[in-house]
Amino acid sequence: MIVEEQEFSKKIDFAIWKRLLNFAGTYRNLMLWLIVQMVFIGVFDAIVPLFSKYAVDNIVLVNKPQRLIWLGIAAVLLIALQAVNVRFMILRAGKIESSLPYDIRQAAFDHLQQLSLAYYDVTPVGWIMARLTSDCRRLAQTMSWNIVDLFWSVSMMIITAAFMLFLDWRLALMVLVTVPLLVWISIIFQQRILRNYRQVRKYNSHITAGFNEGITGARTIKTLTVEDEMAQGFAATTETMRGFSVRAATTAALYTPLVLMLGALASGLVLWRGGIRAGQNSSLGISYGTLAAFVAYAVQFFEPVRQFARVFTELNYAQASAERVFSLIDTPAIVTDSEESIARYGKTSDEEGKEKWPTFAGEIEFRDVSFSYDNNQRVLENFNLKIKAGETVALVGETGGGKTTIANLACRFYEPVSGSILVDGVDYRSLPVMWMYRQLGYVLQEPHLFSGSIRENIAYGRQEVTDDDVERAAKIAGAHDFISRLEHGYKSEVGERGNRLSAGQKQLVSFARAVLSNPALFVLDEATSSVDTQTEHQIQQALSRVLEGRTSIVIAHRLSTIRHADRILVIENGKIIEEGSHNDLLRQRGFYWRLYTNQIVQSHMTS
């Protein structure tokens, strides 16, 4: 069971941030530049109120119109500089925002290709997707725009405070005294707002799931006439979501007025105290322009504080995202090239090692193999089996008995927990993983097709094949007939996950795909369970031709499929309980014989 994911971590973990900074190492210069630029932009924004102060105090009140021109020139120059600065700042931040997630995704995707099936057994696709989409996006935003906002707000707050203190420390303190309160309120509210927002998003995904059920389950709903119940359940979800949304909006709506109030108090205070001192000739006297600048500053302080509080809050979530992404990248690849294999054949990704790869004769031996999926319940225990080169071995038995596990181990999708599997007499762990996979032709009960045309699916993984090759494979697999009846023939799109084809058709295409790959080791796992009787009959005949001379493992419920196997193994609770040819087993009058009579003989009896 998957529990709801934790959204943020409470403690700041410096190791994670250090690692994130390392990961973003290529962008270090970009980030440093960004920080420098943001400090400049912050300084500029803090200077703006000084313009009017200068205009009032040093031009109007002292009646020096000639200074107006200089002020104008300075203003235009500074503004132009600021515009250029903004432009490059956005380009730099954008570079990080777009490229950093690209890097993370690329690294994670490469890694995902190495991970064993054991990982995919326990990890839902949605879980991985979330890491590579929303978590990546959040990290990118943290490393670009949050840095931008953080340094802008900090530099602006510092410079503004410095200017105010420099202009008049008494008035400055009146404004600054509100700042701690402002920061405190902001952080509390930003946290609430963000938390509420997450809640709303969560319920929103429930609503999407609700629609998904209503649409994909429409036929079932209709035949069960449970429309009203479903609608009631859905309305309950939307009502909960409404409650959270209104609460979130109320919190957000409360925040701005509160902050406005603080700003108003500060500027009121400044206008009052400053107003009394304005124009006095004593040491306490302040200029008219100073007063105006302070009023502007009192209001202006609010934006950087808000930004600061927001970034501060989001860092928690960013850290959680980083943790999740790293946990994905750090997952060890269990089935991977051993050091021995790398020493002898080089890394799989290096092409030159391939020349040294051994040829595959096809003998597979399980020697004292034990295996469990979760370190708990043993699926196989001290299992021994020798499959001769070119032999067709069929596995029958009840679901959960270990048939698919045996096939998966033979393919090296998993490796034994103890014991060893020898291929042509050599422990396959000393050989490259990809070498083993290159020998395989694997057809599953629930075949996976990729969106694209039928031709692309049959030719999957093989770029060099011709249309004739594809057609020949389809003919052998019994898929040609239905394909040629389709409007676009081999060019027909199969749709997402092959949805436009029926279950039987998908099995035929995936069978053709395996035939085309011309494998040395053929594995059929319930490969023809969904095709109709006549087609299955055709496939059976083709099968005996295709499997000729190849090592193959066939798993099937329909015993007619495996009758011609060289050897049939009846598997129960991870053990071979019966073994022999079809006729041997019938003579034994054991499990196989019972299964067989159940399936086949019944129809003779009734006739």
Place this chain on the structure above:
Amino acid sequence: MNKLKLFKIYMQGNTVYFLLSWLSIILQVAFAAVLPLLTAFYLDYVIEGLPLDEIKRGREFAVWLHGIFIIHGRYLILPIIAVLTAIQGLFLFLRGKMAAVACENSSRNLRNRLYEHILHQPYEFQANTQTGDLIQRCTSDVETVQGFMNSHAVEAISISVQVIVVLFIMLSINPLYTLLSTMLIPVILLLTIRFFLSMMKIFLAADEAEGEMSTALQENLSGVRVVKAFAAQQLEITKFTDKNAHYRDRVMDILRLMAGFWSSSDFLCMLQFAVVILAGAWGALNGYITIGTLIAFSSYAGMLIWPVRGLGQMMGFMGQAFVALGRIKEIFDYPIENANDGIDELTIKGEIIFEDVSFGYEADNPVIDNISLTIPAGKTTAVLGATGSGKSTLVHLLLRLYDYQSGSIKLDGVDLKTISRRLLRQRIGLVLQEPYLFSRDLADNIRLGKAGAADNEVMEAARMASVHESIRRFERGYKTIVGERGVTLSGGQRQRIAIARTLLRKPSILIFDDSLSAVDSSTDAAIRLALKKCRGNITTLLISHRITTLAEADQILVMDRGRIVQSGRHEELIKEDGIYQKIWRIQSSSDSVSEVGDQK
């Protein structure tokens, strides 16, 4: 504008809240606009001590206000500003709250209406629509509209009101200075609108690129076994890198455009500010305006320039909201199916008679071609036929999932079309070949067959469907959650859950649409036996490929291309030249040969 009518779909029933929020906007903006005026007055007349008779408009009020400051002292500015801000703050809060209540209510209603509308679509709806597209309309399109109404529309109204109020105040103080202070604003507005129009296209491209990237990712992850078995990792990496890079470049496109827009609009906005100050200073030097006016105008300019830059963005969002509303409306344009029309009380014995019935999804392509048959009450009728021969359609007609086009179907002598769809579907239990399980626990999935069924009823049904033991073996038993976040069930388990669900409602007629294909034949037989024991002889219709299953039926129908080509009992049909005999041979002959004499 006809398009505006679309918004009525959304606002239905919550107009008062919308109006209240809009009223709050106007009041809030008015109070916000007064503040700089007050500051200017305070600076000019209270502190600088300018003569009050220069004021042309509202002089009496000014004299009164001035008097108060003289009598009570300058500290009064603090409570006055505080009170004005508090009032402004109150309306700011109300506008946010009211808009949220209005929009959340509206969105909830819209979502519920959409959901119900979809549930009451006729059966073929699902075949004709794309799930992804439909879900997008129901979720992100609704969100787009909601986002627009909740914040952007509010923002746009607020900006418009603010522009009008502020312009009015500025003009009444000094028209020429107003002109100088706003001369760049039209340029900024135009630039903004142009930017957001081109932005929408680029955003779309980026969205598509992201979609492609995540589809590629999803496909790779869900097909990981195939990728491995075909040693295609390198190929997959190349494919993904393409999409990933494409997405990265589209994001960069957005940011390049943004960099251009924000820097140039920043330049224009700040230039306008500089003009306000420089022109103000010049005006003050020459005695055309007061210094207070200069300070007030620099506040007012801020209340105009930045919001106007935001206005272009609102136009973009409005365009999106229109498109989204249009897409939502299309869903409501599909007519719904009326399930309640017709006879809604009937004790069903289960005799079904087809007379010359024809039906086709397209006009000249009949799927059911002039079929006449009788399904006797209390007996089991089995149907055999290749894919596309019309077996499932036959069943669909019985539940009025589709209505036949000619001929007649009578249930216990009553014309089927006069019986309400709801009654038919409640009394005829149909188990689909690929049943859908909902993401709730197993007990609740079964309980969908009969609301409020007791636990022991649920278990009884599960036992009959031979799935009780499998359920018990799950760690959490009947509380096991099905679906994405829970356990993945095998095809056979899914089918048996669906059977239990149907049995729970004790239907008068039971139909299995190839719904035992994924369970092994002994379980298949066990289920049918249990059924016979518990329910006695109810009318049963069985679609199957399995000869062993078909053989036990009281009557077997063989269908081919919309017609019934053979009918009879098993013993008769295997002696008859035809499809049935051929399939029977395939399913059994090779084995009988091997049993008789060893070939090897």
